[in-house]
Amino acid sequence: MAGTPEQTTVNQVAKLARIHLNEQQIESSAEKLAQILGYIGQLDEVELPEDVTPFFGAIESVNAIRDDQLQASVPRKEILDNAPDSDGEFYLVPPVF
Numbered sequence: 001m002a003g004t005p006e007q008t009t010v011n012q013v014a015k016l017a018r019i020h021l022n023e024q025q026i027e028s029s030a031e032k033l034a035q036i037l038g039y040i041g042q043l044d045e046v047e048l049p050e051d052v053t054p055f056f057g058a059i060e061s062v063n064a065i066r067d068d069q070l071q072a073s074v075p076r077k078e079i080l081d082n083a084p085d086s087d088g089e090f091y092l093v094p095p096v097f
Contacts, residue, residue: 006030006037 003011007030014021021029048054076089085092 004030004034006033009033 003026007026010021010026010029010033014026080086080088080091083091
């Protein structure tokens with residue numbers, strides 16, 4: 001099925017999400033996606049006056065960056081004492097595979 005670009009996108013997202021959609025669900029989702037993209041297209045057409053600055057978020061945040069400072073760490077033994085199992089140097093965990 002060739003379909004519309006929206007149907008192709010819905011199929012790709014469904015495949016990535018590993019969900020099965022029937023034809024009716026694909027068509028419905030594609031129509032909703034086309035509506036959303038249409039609304040975004042309308043926003044692209046809005047022309048703002050020169051004195052209006054773009055709004056990027058609800059709060060004005062500034063990155064709180066500090067210089068790195070060398071500090072003493074918690075001793076390894078103290079950390080490993082809290083582990084359910086260790087070899088004295090690393091945590092021991094059950095194999096995943």
